[in-house]
Amino acid sequence: MNGKPKTARLSEDQKFDWLRLIRSENVGPRTFRALVNACGGARAALEALPDLARRGGLRRPIRVATADEIERELTLARKAGVRFVALGEPEYPPALRQIDSAPPIIALRGREEALQQPAIAVVGSRNASAAGAAFADRLARGLGQAGYVVVSGLARGIDLRAHLGALETGTIGVLAGGHDRPYPPEAVALLPKIAEFGAVISEMPIEWEPRGRDFPRRNRLVSGLALATVVVEAARGSGSLITARFAAEQNREVFAAPGSPLDPRAEGTNDLLREGAAICARVEDVLAVVDPLRERDPFADFREDTAEASEPLWGEQPLLGVDPAATPRTRAGQELDEAVAPAFDPGEPATLQQIEALLGPSPISIDDLARVAEIDVRRVRMAIVELDLAGRIEHSGGDRVALLPVSAGRETP
Amino acid sequence: MNGKPKTARLSEDQKFDWLRLIRSENVGPRTFRALVNACGGARAALEALPDLARRGGLRRPIRVATADEIERELTLARKAGVRFVALGEPEYPPALRQIDSAPPIIALRGREEALQQPAIAVVGSRNASAAGAAFADRLARGLGQAGYVVVSGLARGIDLRAHLGALETGTIGVLAGGHDRPYPPEAVALLPKIAEFGAVISEMPIEWEPRGRDFPRRNRLVSGLALATVVVEAARGSGSLITARFAAEQNREVFAAPGSPLDPRAEGTNDLLREGAAICARVEDVLAVVDPLRERDPFADFREDTAEASEPLWGEQPLLGVDPAATPRTRAGQELDEAVAPAFDPGEPATLQQIEALLGPSPISIDDLARVAEIDVRRVRMAIVELDLAGRIEHSGGDRVALLPVSAGRETP
Numbered sequence: 001m002n003g004k005p006k007t008a009r010l011s012e013d014q015k016f017d018w019l020r021l022i023r024s025e026n027v028g029p030r031t032f033r034a035l036v037n038a039c040g041g042a043r044a045a046l047e048a049l050p051d052l053a054r055r056g057g058l059r060r061p062i063r064v065a066t067a068d069e070i071e072r073e074l075t076l077a078r079k080a081g082v083r084f085v086a087l088g089e090p091e092y093p094p095a096l097r098q099i100d101s102a103p104p105i106i107a108l109r110g111r112e113e114a115l116q117q118p119a120i121a122v123v124g125s126r127n128a129s130a131a132g133a134a135f136a137d138r139l140a141r142g143l144g145q146a147g148y149v150v151v152s153g154l155a156r157g158i159d160l161r162a163h164l165g166a167l168e169t170g171t172i173g174v175l176a177g178g179h180d181r182p183y184p185p186e187a188v189a190l191l192p193k194i195a196e197f198g199a200v201i202s203e204m205p206i207e208w209e210p211r212g213r214d215f216p217r218r219n220r221l222v223s224g225l226a227l228a229t230v231v232v233e234a235a236r237g238s239g240s241l242i243t244a245r246f247a248a249e250q251n252r253e254v255f256a257a258p259g260s261p262l263d264p265r266a267e268g269t270n271d272l273l274r275e276g277a278a279i280c281a282r283v284e285d286v287l288a289v290v291d292p293l294r295e296r297d298p299f300a301d302f303r304e305d306t307a308e309a310s311e312p313l314w315g316e317q318p319l320l321g322v323d324p325a326a327t328p329r330t331r332a333g334q335e336l337d338e339a340v341a342p343a344f345d346p347g348e349p350a351t352l353q354q355i356e357a358l359l360g361p362s363p364i365s366i367d368d369l370a371r372v373a374e375i376d377v378r379r380v381r382m383a384i385v386e387l388d389l390a391g392r393i394e395h396s397g398g399d400r401v402a403l404l405p406v407s408a409g410r411e412t413p
Numbered sequence: 414m415n416g417k418p419k420t421a422r423l424s425e426d427q428k429f430d431w432l433r434l435i436r437s438e439n440v441g442p443r444t445f446r447a448l449v450n451a452c453g454g455a456r457a458a459l460e461a462l463p464d465l466a467r468r469g470g471l472r473r474p475i476r477v478a479t480a481d482e483i484e485r486e487l488t489l490a491r492k493a494g495v496r497f498v499a500l501g502e503p504e505y506p507p508a509l510r511q512i513d514s515a516p517p518i519i520a521l522r523g524r525e526e527a528l529q530q531p532a533i534a535v536v537g538s539r540n541a542s543a544a545g546a547a548f549a550d551r552l553a554r555g556l557g558q559a560g561y562v563v564v565s566g567l568a569r570g571i572d573l574r575a576h577l578g579a580l581e582t583g584t585i586g587v588l589a590g591g592h593d594r595p596y597p598p599e600a601v602a603l604l605p606k607i608a609e610f611g612a613v614i615s616e617m618p619i620e621w622e623p624r625g626r627d628f629p630r631r632n633r634l635v636s637g638l639a640l641a642t643v644v645v646e647a648a649r650g651s652g653s654l655i656t657a658r659f660a661a662e663q664n665r666e667v668f669a670a671p672g673s674p675l676d677p678r679a680e681g682t683n684d685l686l687r688e689g690a691a692i693c694a695r696v697e698d699v700l701a702v703v704d705p706l707r708e709r710d711p712f713a714d715f716r717e718d719t720a721e722a723s724e725p726l727w728g729e730q731p732l733l734g735v736d737p738a739a740t741p742r743t744r745a746g747q748e749l750d751e752a753v754a755p756a757f758d759p760g761e762p763a764t765l766q767q768i769e770a771l772l773g774p775s776p777i778s779i780d781d782l783a784r785v786a787e788i789d790v791r792r793v794r795m796a797i798v799e800l801d802l803a804g805r806i807e808h809s810g811g812d813r814v815a816l817l818p819v820s821a822g823r824e825t826p
Binding site for chain 2: 129131132134135257258259260261262263266267269270271273274279280281282285
């Protein structure tokens with residue numbers, strides 16, 4: 001890696017506001033970024049939230065995370081040895097920074113150095129065969145010896161074997177819930193060990209109990225932290241295939257270990273091979289592809305972005321690495337420049353209604369939506385943020401969105 | 414397939430001469446073709462053999478198959494229900510016709526219709542796992558039901574399971590030795606069954622006992638008969654990988670069944686996948702590729718070639734589908750036109766010596782050789798034929814040749 005990136009650091013107050021914003025109802029990573037960019041900072045976004053959500057169609061007040069809630073999370077984090085790293089801070093994992101829905105804040109337990117090393121994700125089925133488990137172990141060990149951190153999802157089976165294989169060279173476990181609600185039980189005893197040589201991270205509130213939908217959501221972080229994702233044994237429909245899909249969407253390498261055509265535990269991996277994943281039958285298969293990537297410093301783009309935005313114009317915005325041209329030149333808490341962010345003008349409900357009318361259950365890219373609507377894409381994005389805050393937007397890969405029925409308001413985060 | 418190809422049929426006398434020529438010492442399929450083209454027919458080639466071999470450096474008379482030997486083979490063949498099909502005859506398998514070293518004559522037991530159907534080769538290890546054997550059976554059955562003949566090498570393990578799976582829909586077994594020396598023992602009981610619904614073929618003399626080197630040689634016929642070769646379980650260095658290599662050289666599709674990275678029986682197939690073979694984890698994987706090929710009649714080229722050459726100018730030559738421009742316009746047994754086949758001029762030993770001096774143990778293509786030597790490629794080919802008849806040429810893929818030491822004279826079939 002070519003030297004340290006130029007990065008900014010949030011003040012304690014700013015980080016507090018960031019936590020409040022990301023812990024508020026219907027604020028996901030994409031909406032967080034859009035809000036901070038449009039409003040000029042987290043504090044201003046927090047103030048704007050109730051109005052925006054109402055405009056988006058929410059028929060009750062939006063739940064904004066309170067200062068007390070954040071105080072409680074900070075206290076629990078301190079007790080658990082967990083600290084918070086914000087997007088754009090030097091400790092933030094450079095690979096993760098590149099993904100569309102990079103979490104604005106990650107809660108970290110363990111060594112922050114582990115987040116800076118090049119990483120490979122090794123994932124697979126919970127009901128692994130003995131051969132699959134042994135291969136995961138061998139692979140993780142080899143990747144660790146070659147200088148890579150091994151990322152996985154802490155699930156029993158392949159994931160835990162991968163963590164174990166790379167325990168002493170460094171491994172990153174990504175939780176689906178909060179640090180104080182570790183899951184699954186099989187992983188709990190291992191977490192202190194993982195944190196000793198590597199790291200355990202979570203984007204969720206520290207007391208968040210993980211539910212079904214949190215696992216696929218978490219999987220985007222597993223692939224997003226890594227240069228490549230290797231799937232070792234996966235039945236069809238398995239969660240590991242979601243991780244592989246995220247990896248492909250994130251323009252990361254996807255590897256699959258082959259398996260017998262008669263073994264249902266290999267159907268998913270063989271499908272991946274059929275669809276163009278590279279074969280991984282030994283550690284060298286992965287190294288041959290990622291070693292050159294590592295030399296080329298694949299996240300140099302980000303480092304340059306950060307360097308260019310190194311003169312902060314308005315609060316914490318440079319940390320998000322946004323296009324300054326697309327952003328209103330205001331200070332946090334100041335009034336917005338309507339000429340630059342016209343969709344933010346409460347006098348233009350027409351845009352929102354038009355976007356709402358054009359959206360449906362089929363995902364469409366925001367660019368296509370703007371073209372069809374013949375509305376400036378920034379105004380479209382703002383309308384999407386408003387609908388999103390009302391719990392009415394479902395995000396798909398490739399910046400695509402679909403409209404959810406009014407009744408289906410999502411839970412947060 | 415678009416109607417019957419226009420083909421010629423050899424007279425009984427011609428076929429007798431063809432058998433004598435191909436059964437003569439150091440006459441392989443390539444040399445056979447070169448000789449018949451250069452001499453204008455098999456009879457003339459038989460007469461020229463002793464001189465050519467002497468020129469090539471053979472220090473004793475070349476062994477030319479006698480009429481008695483051929484009579485004996487014909488008698489044994491009649492008793493065994495074996496008949497001979499010559500290259501260019503309508504019964505000759507159209508796919509096999511396309512390969513560089515297509516045997517001039519194949520000995521056929523069984524249904525000649527089976528040789529006209531589109532075929533898929535299914536091959537693999539002798540020490541197959543239960544899963545590999547079951548998959549070979551399932552695959553062969555599925556291919557048979559889809560209208561393909563299954564070709565294999567009659568070895569125990571995967572090969573025999575493939576033959577068994579396709580027994581009633583039609584399968585072709587290719588012997589490494591002669592029909593009267595079937596091998597291996599495990600296959601012997603199955604041969605009548607295979608011949609009943611399909612075919613057993615051999616290019617070797619009917620009493621030929623197969624030796625080690627005959628198996629890789631035979632494998633080129635297994636792949637050459639088929640649109641695609643599927644390798645099911647193969648350790649590194651296994652003979653099935655030779656079949657796959659032949660298939661690739663013959664521009665046929667290569668498929669490999671995936672297997673566990675920890676199973677040595679899958680190392681060869683996983684290597685094939687790594688090198689670009691298509692994955693075969695179900696019969697549909699193969700059908701998706703070969704069904705469209707079958708529609709397009711991949712051997713139409715040959716049919717056109719044959720149609721164009723349908724007016725025979727000189728004996729049996731049109732059957733070989735050679736380029737008429739490169740061939741002397743003489744009748745079999747007539748004197749050769751020295752202007753067209755100058756290398757045949759016994760007054761030009763310089764060419765032969767030059768070629769011999771330029772060749773070494775590393776294979777070189779005949780075109781490259783001609784360029785380096787600055788000698789017309791047809792004269793180079795003739796020099797190669799002479800050296801070949803003296804047992805001093807080793808052929809490799811891509812029309813490449815290497816020189817063997819004088820002492821290492823090969824044995825014939």
